Amino acid sequence: MTNMNEKKLNLKQNIDFIRILIYAAIVGLVAGTIGTLFTVCVNSVINLRIQYPWLIYLLPLGGVIIVLLYQLAKYKDAGTDLVINSIHSEPHLPVRVGPLIFVSSVITHLFGGSAGREGAALQIGGSVGSFVSKALRLKEDDKKTLIMAGMSGCFSALFGTPLTAAIFPLEVVHVGYMQYAALLPCAIASLIGHSVAIALNLVEPMHHIGTVPNLDxxxxxxxxxxxxxxxxxxxxxxxxxxxxxxxxxxxxxxxxxxxxxxxxxxxxxxxxxxxxxxxxxxxxxxxxxxxxxxxxxxxxxxxxxxxxxxxxxxxxxxxxxxxxxxxxxxxxxxxxxxxxxxxxxxxxxxxxxxxxxxxxxxxxxxxxxxxxxxxxxxxxxxxxxxxxxxxxxxxxxxxxxxxxxxxxxxxxxxx
Known part of the structure; x- marks a missing residue:
């Protein structure tokens, strides 16, 4: 009877793990698609600002719009720390995090603010993973896994670095310790997100540094x-x-x-x-x-x-x-x-x-x-x-x- 119970438990665990992998693939596809769209938008507004340099003088207006958006949404932004905290102790991210950071980041780049894109990628991807896990009513550990998978999928789509994107969410949360159980879901999400970017020809080319000298x-x-x-x-x-x-x-x-x-x-x-x-x-x-x-x-x-x-x-x-x-x-x-x-x-x-x-x-x-x-x-x-x-x-x-x-x-x- 004990062996039978153990086999049933193992079977259930295997089924649950396969189910999480499927969910991670879905999250990677959605996060990668949104991340790719975000890349297109950011690149477009950057080219627009290069064409019309005077847009820099509208940066104050852009700031007012961003503040207004966050106040209308009744949301106090905590940046990427919010995503990391959601993995530590608060598994759900508000759904509005993704759209808010998407739009406000595009506005920042349109009018010449100096910022990167990955903060938006991590927040967008994390909110996608949180939304899917909440919709499916998953247990806490699985929710955290999908949040990390979402971060990987969106990060990979933006940077074109699937290896980095798969590992970064695991390493950045706990310095000195990785949740290896989330490695495969993050890897799947990262590869799918990267594939979406490749399909739309949006992957950045590698840099070249010429001849590397010997390490003497x-x-x-x-x-x-x-x-x-x-x-x-x-x-x-x-x-x-x-x-x-x-x-x-x-x-x-x-x-x-x-x-x-x-x-x-x-x-x-x-x-x-x-x-x-x-x-x-x-x-x-x-x-x-x-x-x-x-x-x-x-x-x-x-x-x-x-x-x-x-x-x-x-x-x-x-x-x-x-x-x-x-x-x-x-x-x-x-x-x-x-x-x-x-x-x-x-x-x-x-x-x-x-x-x-x-x-x-x-x-x-x-x-x-x-x-x-x-x-x-x-x-x-x-x-x-x-x-x-x-x-x-x-x-x-x-x-x-x-x-x-x-x-x-x-x-x-x-x-």
Whole structure:
């Protein structure tokens, strides 16, 4: 009788697991489709702003619209932290999260706010997973799995990096521990989301850095020095985001806050003399790989992004962190007479690791964006940047796992 009961239990568990995989595939398809649509919209408004640069002067109007949308929806945005918290303890995300972040991010990019796209991807994908799990009345663990699967599907569609997208939600939630039970659902959702983007020919091409030198004593020293700098710059970026958020929070009226932030961005744009640091700014990665960026460019991107996101505009911090890292690495190469491409790649991956506390994801995104070039360089960079950056990070909701027996949530200092 005991064996019979065990067989029935195993059969039920297998059926439940297969059912979750099917749900993850559905979530990946929906999240990937929405993510692809979001990519099309963002790319379209960016091209429109490039064609009509005067749209930057309407950024205050865009901020007012964003604040109005969130107030009408009666929703106080907590960004990606809300998604991470939903996996920790609150499994349901409001359905309105997806449409709100979609529209507000498009508005931000249309009028020249400096932000990324992945914040929207993670929130859209998480809300899709939450909605499906709620509709199907799934148990809590399965709900959390589908939220992570949604994040993977949408992230993969936007970035074109299925390996990175499958691992990132697992690693970013608990630093030091992964919920491997969610790996296969996330992988399925990621691959399906990526397939949707491929079908619509929206996958970004890989970057090329030319010939990679051998890792000898001199190049190893150069990697170590740049990685130390990248760890410090990642701390600076996180500190800048938190500090500017605290400063803007002193302005109680959200409309005034958005208008003040917009005015600062417009003034900075006029002082710089171009719009290289507005919007996503992905073209700056290619310029960094060519060694064609000002030595102070990474500092300007930190400033533009911090003001934009802290004053109420929407988007993400990951693409800006990649751009900041690429420009830092390019500057490093320029100063020391080294090939800009390799060092831009190293800086890019190292800063990403420093701000996310996700070393495995950082390695994967480097491999996928650069066709597995310079893997030894990236390994050193990620290891060092992860240590130097400490417990600073973009997401306050991250949990740091010190050991199997002891886990502690690190509360980021936003003062």
């Amino acid at each position: 004593a001199m190049t190893a020293i150069a990697v170590i020095v740049l990685s130390l700098l990248a760890g410090l710059v990642s701390r600076l970026f996180v500190y800048s985001l938190h500090k500017t958020h605290h400063i803007f929070a002193m302005i109680e009226n959200a409309y005034v806050r958005a208008i003040v932030g917009a005015v600062i961005i417009i003034v900075l744009t006029l002082l710089v003399g171009n719009q290289d640091y507005n919007g996503v700014g992905a073209h700056m990665i290619e310029r960094a790989l060519e060694g064609n960026v000002p030595l102070y460019a990474f500092l300007l991107k930190i400033l533009f992004t911090s003001v934009t996101l802290s004053s109420g505009y929407k988007g993400g911090e990951i693409i800006p962190s990649l751009i900041i890292g690429a420009m830092l690495g390019s500057t490093f190469g320029t100063i020391f007479g080294l090939p800009a491409g390799l060092w831009a790649e190293v800086g890019m991956v190292a800063v990403f690791c420093g701000v996310t506390n996700c070393p495995i994801t950082s390695l994967l995104i480097g491999f996928e964006l650069f066709n597995f070039q310079a893997s030894s360089f990236l390994l050193i960079a990620v290891a060092i940047s992860y240590i130097v950056s400490g417990y600073s990070g973009l997401y306050k909701a991250q949990t740091i796992i010190f050991s199997k027996m002891n886990s502690t949530r690190i509360e980021r200092n936003t003062n």
